[in-house]
Amino acid sequence: MISTVGDVAGWVQGEVVGDPSQIIRAARPLSDSPQADEITVVLDDRFLSQFHASRAGAAIVDMSAAVNGKTMVRVKDPLMAFVSIVKRFHVLPSPEFRGIHPTAIIHPSATVAEDVSIGAYVTIGEGCVIGPRCRLNNGVMVGHHCSLGEDVQLGPNVVLYDGCVIGNRVTILANSVIGADGFGYRTIAGKHVKIPQVGHVEIADDVEIGACTTIDRATFGATRIGTGSKIDNLVMIAHNCQLGRHNLIVGQVGLAGSVVTGDYVVMAGHVGVADHCKIGDRSMLGAKAGVHKDVPPDQKMLGAPATPAAEQMRIMSSLEKLPEIRKDIREIKKQLGISDS
Template sequence: MEDKSLTVEELVAQVGGKLLQGDGMTRLCGLNSLRDAEPGEVSFLGNASYLAQLETSRASAVLVAADFSGAAEGKALIGVENPTLAFSKVVEWFGVPDVLPPKGVHPRAMVGEGVEFDATKVSVAAGAFIGDGVQLGDGCVIHSGARIGAGARLGKDCVLHENAVVKQGCVLGNRVVIHSNSVIGSDGFGYQQVEGRHVKIPQKGIVQIDDDVEIGSCTTIDRARFGKTWIQEGTKIDNLVQIAHNCVIGRHCILVSQVGISGSTRLGDYVTMGGQVGVAGHLEIAGRSLILAKSGVTKSVTVPGAYTGFPAKPLMEGRKLLAYPGKVPDLQRRVKALEAKLAELEK
């Protein structure tokens, strides 16, 4: 196995930091959290709430903010502008490396007719499926088991991980990443009840995903009934998220695991939704809104801000409503006491 150890001085150069204290010749061979680090490992202080752990940590080196004025006995402290981001470089260095298929198209990949790509500038693994008329931009990486339906278009440097599916006609911009087992372009959930039976409404639109979107594992984004379901630039979507047909998700949104968004709802830019948020259909959510975990949005959000509860309310109002059930036992006791006093007075 390759020796990736390096000295503190070498790490300082790698992260563009400054050695605030400690021995620059200390050798580092791995990384860990402050709580779990052992001698020879590097960690980081990304949040002041972990300051106590810095004092007790056994790490040999710690990335801290450039203006950090504290001390930590026996440790090298490396000042950087943003410890969390700088530590990402350390993770890249010491972490498990990505395993990518080699450049070219593997002989056991299935490639349809009329596919447009430069085979010397893409990586298509064994078992990948590329349908007729697909367009792949330079730098695309298609892992084993991934499937691209007929007529789909992928821009440059897209990555489809194992068993990811981009169905027919869907369009991806540049640098889109789709993790394992996610499906882009499955049929929207549309039915009309006729004479007691559910009649399927054809779903013949597409999904368009713009540049720099990343989608976690086991997420589903349904194709539009007509037109497009649209995920705009820079949005990040966690695992196990469901986005229904004809939704529009604005730029640079964050959707955390188990968010469910019903059909034709539109999110503005920079909307954040916590885990298990549910959103009804045909609503509009104002840009820069924050919907806290497990909230249920039943009406459009017209004013940016933080919202919580079911139905979702502005944060302070929602917190008060959430607190009321906890007061019920005390209120019940007080009511019983008042009823007893009233009964005495009526005698």
């Protein structure tokens, strides 16, 4: 595909500074050494000098970027503009299967909208409702009495256990498992006896769930994921959890049973939250934070056990000085004639 800088600017409603007739054949980030017929992106003014030193023919930049001889396209949001351009040059639309594949197994009592895409070897159980424009990729298993709203997309081999309620415009990527048994046991007479998990999972509108994530059904009632929340790959959400609206849950987070989060909570990678903890609105938990008690709203927490970020930074600073402190203590004990044993 061959275009000009002027063409590219039109795609993203940008302003050309320089030569709009410059030929562009591809889009490539600065780290991939873009060439003279390629356009790149500058996400921060700190990288402008790297762009000017590169062979790139043009760059997508912020509206405030300074001019110094190379062709640029100024936009309000360089990242999203560049994503759009990359899609134009490099991302081929996937051929989309429409209709129901002959190998799909659908229970006669299920209700399936006419304009769906149901791939090979999909199974849909008794009493299910599959809404308009849903797309179920190959190997999906939908248990009995599940409900899917409009425009739901389930990636290959996604499993929905019985009773799952999925809202509108929900995306669940490959191999995720929604509604499996919660991990609940009682020790009776020296044996771990399973507590039956008879609840279900409810996922609200506009939620996205990454690959290989698991969300367990509730012991009773529902495990709930709030509207607009985005959950990364390899996340574990245990039974009875109640996530608020627009949470961001990054890879390898683990939430124990009955965790409750407010709205706009952010959890970075490897965060672990103990059972029955409550995380307040807009709180942010840094990578590898270990949360063992409730977190009030608007907090930034780091470390294990998690403490407020400012306090944790002081602790980390002190830890870095421990060898020096230990050396000083030995010297003082030596001067005082105190044994260091």
